[in-house]
Amino acid sequence: MSHTPPSDPSWFERPQNIHRMIIGLVVVCVLLVLADLFYENPHPHFGKVETFFGFQAWFGFIAFVTVVFLGAMLRPLIKKPEGYYDPEPENEFPRLDRPEDNINPGDEA
C-alpha cells in the first residue's frame, strides 16, 4: 500500500465533472416530477396522498433530510471515544488472512 498526495484527480474528482453530475441529477429529478403529468396511477391505495403531484419526490427529499438531521441530533448523546469499550488499540482490526501472511507470519503490518 502506498500513500501518494491526492495530486492526480480522476474523472470523478474534477470539479467541472462533479458540477456536471449534479446538473444531470437535477435535470433527471425535474423530468421525473414532470412525468407525473403524463400518466395516471391506475390503482392508488391511498387516493389523496398517492396521486398528489410529485408526492414521492418531495417525500423522499424530506425523509432523507429528516433522517440525517435526526442522526446529527442523536450523535452528541451517544458519541464516545474510540477506546471506550476496548482500550487496547491493537484490538481494532481483525486478522486479514492475506495469503502472504501465512508465508511470512508477522511480516505484514
Place this chain on the structure above:
Amino acid sequence: MSFLSALPPGWPMIVGGLFLWLLPKRAQAAGALSLAILSTLLFWFTPVLAADETAKTFTMLGADLHPIRVDSLSRPFGLVFHIAAIVSAIYALHVRDTRQHIAGMVYAGAAIGACCAGDLMTLFVFWELTAISSVFLVWASDTPAAYRAGMRYLIIQVGSGVLLLTGAVIQYVETGSLKFELFVSEGQTLFGDSSISPAAWCILLAFAIKCAFPLLHNWLQDSYPKATVTGTVFLSAFTTKLAIYSLARGFAGFDPLITIGCVMTLFPIIFAVIENDLRRVLAYSLNNQLGFMVVGVGIGTELAINGTVAHAFCHIIYKSLLFMSVGAVLFRVGTAKATELGGLHKSMPWTTVFCMIGAGAISGFPLLSGFVSKSMIISAAGEEHMFGVWIVLLIASAGVMEHSGIKIPFFAFFAHDSGKRVKEAPWNMLLAMSIAAFACIALGIAYPLLYRLLPFDVEYHPYTITHVVTQLQLLLFAALAFVALMKSGLYPAEQRAVNLDTDWFYRRLIPKATRGGQVAIELVDQTLRHDFLLTLRSALRMVQRSFNVNGLIGRTWSTSTMAFWAATLLAISLVLYYI
C-alpha cells in the same frame, strides 16, 4: 439412496466440513467450495412436498419428529442459503485458516438443515449448531476485542436456543406435538385475554433474538464487524434470515409484528448515519432490511409472505455483495472506517462497480433485485390499506438510500482522496462479487424466475409506469437531498468514535452496577477460602506430626506394649462375644 434421502439437507457441508482438516491446508478452501456445490446439487433434486403432503415421520423417545420438510416455503430459503454458501466459499478461497473453513461450512449446513426442519426439536438442534459454529468466525479474528464480542454473541445466541427449547417442551406438554407450524391464530395479541400461549411466547422470543428485534438487536452490530473479512460474509447470510423464515412459518399474520417491523426499519437508519465503521453501517442496514421482512410476516397476506420470501432471497445476495466489497476494502487497506477511506475508486475500480450494484439493489433501483422484492411488501401494506405502515416503509426506503445507497460507496470509494493506493481485490473476491452482482441484476430483470420460487401463486407486476416513476422519484430526490446537504455543509462529518447502543447496558451499566455486589461476594469468598485453607493446613500438619518417625502412629513400638494391646483387644472381643 433411501439412506441419503433420510439425511437433512445441507448434510454434506456439516459432515464434510468436520473432516476438512484432513485435507492439506492449500486444498481446504477448494474442498469447502466443492462441499457447498455438492450440497446444492443434492438439494436441487430433493423432492418438494406438495401443499397437502406431510413430511416423513419417525418416532424418537415417544415424540413424532419430522426432520426434513422441503416445501414451497423452506425451499427458496434452502436454495438461497446454498447460493450464499457457494459465493462465500469462493470469496474465502484465499484463506488458509482451517477453523474458518470448518466453521463456515458447518454453519451454512446447519442453517439449511434448520430451515428444512419440520419439528421444533430438529429446529432446536440446528438452531444451536448455527450459533456454536458461527462464533468461530468471530473468534478467528484473533483479537481480544473479537474474543469478547464472540463470547457475548455466543451467550445471546445460545440463550435464544434455550428459549426455543423451553417453548418446544411447553408446546409438547400442552399439545403432545412438536410439529413446527403456525403458533398464532387470527386476532391474537401479545397480552390480554386473547394472548398467545406461553409456548408461543418463548418461541417468539427465541426468534426475536435471532431476528434482532429492536432492543434485542445489538449482538448483530457488536459481533459482525469484528468477524474476519470472509467470516462476516457468511454471518450476514444465515442467522437472521433463518429467523425470518421461522417467523414466516410460525407467526405469519401476527399483527404485533407489523409494529415491531416498522420500528425495526426506522431506528437503525438513524444510527447508520453517524456510524464510522462501514461494516457496522452495513450491520445496521441489515437490521433495517430485516424490518421490511418482519412487516411482511406481520401483514401475512399471500402477497406479503411472497414479498418477505422474495426480499429475503434478494437481500441475502445483495447484502453479501456489500459485505464482500467493504471486506475487500478492509482486506487491502486494513481498515473499514469512513474517516480513513476515500478515493479508492482509482485503485479498486471493479470493487467500486460491484459495490455500487449492491448499493443500487438494496436501495431498490429499477432493474435491480431490491426493486422487485421490496415493492411487494410495500404494495402488500397498500393493499391492506395500512397507511401508517406504508408511510413508514417509504421513509425507511429513503433511509436505505442514505446509508447503503450513498454512504457506503461514497465514503469508501469517492469523497475526499485519502491518498491510499492499494491493489485491486484478489481474483477470487472479484469473482464472488461478480457472481453476486450478476445475480442482483438477473433477479431484477428476470424477476419471473424469482417469483416462480415463491410459496404462493400471486400475480404481481413490479414494472408498472407508476411504480418505476414513483420509486425513481423517491430515490433520486433522496440523492438530491444528499447533494444539497453536502454542498451546504449540513451533512454530519464522519468522526472517529464509537456510538452507544443497547449493548451499553450489558457491557457497561450492569458490570458497573454489580461491582458492589461483586466486591461483597469476593470478600465472603476470600474469607471462607482463607479459613478453609487454614483448617486444612492444620489438619495436614497434625497428620504429618502423628505419622512421622517420632509421631504417635509412626514411631516404633516396643514388643511388650504391642503384646499388651493385643491381649486387651482379645479380652474386649471375648467380652463382646458373650454379651
